[in-house]
Amino acid sequence: MDTELLKTFLEVTKTRHFGRAADNLFLTQSAVSFRIRQLESQLGNDLFSRQRGNVHLTAAGERLQPYAEAILQTWGRAKQDVALSDSHNQQVTIGASPMFWEFDGISDWISRIYRDVEGLALRLESVPRQSMSKKLFDNSIDVAITSEPPKIENLQVTKAKDFQLQLVSREPNCTMEKVKSIPLVFLDWGTRFSVEQSRIPALQKTPIMHTHSSRMALDFLINSGGAGYLPSPVIAQSVQDGLLFPVEDAPVMEQSLFLVWREDSEKLDLLESMLAVPFKQLVESV
Numbered sequence: 336m337d338t339e340l341l342k343t344f345l346e347v348t349k350t351r352h353f354g355r356a357a358d359n360l361f362l363t364q365s366a367v368s369f370r371i372r373q374l375e376s377q378l379g380n381d382l383f384s385r386q387r388g389n390v391h392l393t394a395a396g397e398r399l400q401p402y403a404e405a406i407l408q409t410w411g412r413a414k415q416d417v418a419l420s421d422s423h424n425q426q427v428t429i430g431a432s433p434m435f436w437e438f439d440g441i442s443d444w445i446s447r448i449y450r451d452v453e454g455l456a457l458r459l460e461s462v463p464r465q466s467m468s469k470k471l472f473d474n475s476i477d478v479a480i481t482s483e484p485p486k487i488e489n490l491q492v493t494k495a496k497d498f499q500l501q502l503v504s505r506e507p508n509c510t511m512e513k514v515k516s517i518p519l520v521f522l523d524w525g526t527r528f529s530v531e532q533s534r535i536p537a538l539q540k541t542p543i544m545h546t547h548s549s550r551m552a553l554d555f556l557i558n559s560g561g562a563g564y565l566p567s568p569v570i571a572q573s574v575q576d577g578l579l580f581p582v583e584d585a586p587v588m589e590q591s592l593f594l595v596w597r598e599d600s601e602k603l604d605l606l607e608s609m610l611a612v613p614f615k616q617l618v619e620s621v
Contacts, residue, residue: 338410341403343370344382348400351390408460408475425454425605430462430476434522434549435592438568440614441480448612455609464525471597478596478606483525489599495592496614500524502585503570504562509582511537518543520563522552524590531588532564553579564588 346356347367357364375382380395392400435441436459449455462470468485470476484492504517514537521542523529532538543561546552549569556563557578573579592614596606 337373338407340370340374340377341407343367344374344396344399345403345407347371347383347390348392348396353390405475411458425452425602426456426458427478427602427605427609428458428460428476429478429480430460430467430470431480432464432547433461434524434547434566435480435482436461437549438566439571440568444612444614448609451612452605452609455605467595471595477600477602478594478610481593481595482590483527484593484595489597490595491598492593492595493610495594497589497591499567500528500564500588500590501567501570502562502564502582502587503556503574503579504582505556505560505579507580509562509580511535511582511584514538514562514582514585518561520544520552520556520561521546522549522563522565523547524564524566528564528588528590535586566590 343356343360343362346360347353350356350359353367353371354364357367360367371382378395378399381393382396382399384391384393429445431441445457445459449457460470460476462476462479464481464483467476467479467481468487468490471479471490480495484490502514504514506513506517509517519538519540519542521532521544523545542563544552544555544563546555549565552563552565553569553573555561556565557573562582570579574581594610596603596610600606
């Protein structure tokens with residue numbers, strides 16, 4: 336199967352518009368339509384319902400989407416692996432939720448791994464936490480970064496770093512009493528965090544922003560105000576610069592980052608060398 340057909344399918348899926356997909360792929364709209372027809376012909380099913388101003392996936396298209404994403408991800412890994420040279424002859428794929436790639440210190444850790452482990456080529460993937468275990472077991476990723484390690488046999492888990500989630504606001508000298516009248520920004524940090532936040536009476540209200548992105552939550556709080564729990568490695572610089580302030584009497588939630596990999600990984604020796612590099616630069620608290 337031509338992977339360009341799958342790329343085009345996913346772009347139309349994302350934009351829900353043949354014209355916008357064509358612009359993003361630097362193609363003509365007729366070329367995009369032709370590719371989709373080719374793919375539909377190969378699969379024997381319509382993938383999109385085409386109504387004026389309303390392009391959406393059919394049931395067949397919805398079933399194809401996760402396979403298309405997996406095929407393109409695997410093909411990307413294969414191309415990188417085959418292209419390894421004498422000087423870069425070992426590839427490791429690290430998966431993490433997008434919010435973790437936003438942490439100050441993660442990029443420094445990646446750079447130190449590259450420097451300290453000879454011959455290493457790295458591939459970084461954004462992976463939803465719900466898919467982390469599956470990606471490890473089907474070898475789509477070699478190691479995962481997560482705050483909620485799965486309790487599954489044959490997975491090795493090690494703690495990488497402790498940090499905190501802190502309630503912050505743009506207003507100085509803010510208290511929990513004041514937070515009751517301030518709009519809420521909700522960073523979706525996972526089940527355990529949601530349960531803990533649900534026990535705080537002042538935060539029991541509909542958020543004006545619900546997001547999985549730490550950076551989006553941070554920028555919104557700085558630019559538009561409100562209050563929300565954010566990880567200390569993300570807010571440290573903004574607190575230091577006086578752009579955000581911890582809510583004085585708010586509970587602090589302790590969190591940890593974990594590294595997870597398969598015990599039977601064929602790259603176990605390489606992973607152990609790589610994972611020996613600590614998260615030195617992550618800020619623990621502010």
